[in-house]
Amino acid sequence: MDGAELGRELSTAVVLFHEAVARRLGLNAADHKALSIITRNGPLPAGALAAELRLGASAITALVDRLERAGYVRRVPDPGDRRRVLICAETSGTPDLGAIFADLGREMSALMTKYDERELTAIADYVVNTIAVLKAQTARLSETE
Amino acid sequence: MDGAELGRELSTAVVLFHEAVARRLGLNAADHKALSIITRNGPLPAGALAAELRLGASAITALVDRLERAGYVRRVPDPGDRRRVLICAETSGTPDLGAIFADLGREMSALMTKYDERELTAIADYVVNTIAVLKAQTARLSETE
DNA sequence: GAGACTACTTCAATACAGTGAAATATTCAC
DNA sequence: GTGAATATTTCACTGTATTGAAGTAGTCTC
Incomplete structure (x- = not known):
């Protein structure tokens, strides 16, 4: 399997994992x-x-309503500026989320014990640089729209 | 930056890249x-x-209509069973897609020249195993639904 | 070759997220 | 304090994807 193929596989696996997590949480993408x-x-x-998601203010109200109803976040009035509402992740209400990622973390940690110092350095470097390339490509794709 | 953090970053970068590609193609996720x-x-x-996407037959008709109208796929009657319609990717009609991934491929190839034989082996092994872990976790998340 | 089955399409109805305008509450500038 | 500006919510509306039932065309079994 060549590099490009491997990259596509990884990318698909990541996207499908994200979808599965979302489904498990009862949320859309x-x-x-x-x-x-x-x-x-x-x-x-x-x-x-709203700015982050490039959505209108009213869409955020609806979105936060959904997340709040599902117990994943909480609205807290901003003490500094009482027009504002702070959206807080409801850590206690989401045991699922913690368990899901703990499991993944455990498996990945186990995987990493296979490699020696030099290999670990190379892998970390590869991941860091892959992230940089993806971000650059994402920016390139977004700039001309 | 620790491993888990790095993993999340990579995962986010992959998902955002996918979104950017979709937006560029004028398609929803x-x-x-x-x-x-x-x-x-x-x-x-x-x-x-339909089976792959877990959608009803009529949703597929609408979906293929959209992709066909956008020039990304073509309906071809199945010569073996004329009730069936084969959905073919329209390679000639999508220069965008090729260009997008060619660019990414070029950057990733350039990155890989940094590493020696042993490092490349470790990286490939890491990627293969990460894919396996993600698939296993995805399956685990999906099984109980 | 008649009847049951399969593959896809069409159509009406439904569900849902997003927009934009108006409403409410708060802050800032003077 | 008054008026302009800001942050969020509410509401009516729009666009779009999905469903389920009915329809059309082709295949398989006997």
């Missing part, structure tokens, strides 16, 4: 993406989420 | 997924696509 932004970027105001 | 199945699995009957 867009809501899952929103949830991971919220989880990663900590509590953030609805407006910031 | 679902149609893009269908197109890549068609491209990869060669000409396949509508029913097979």
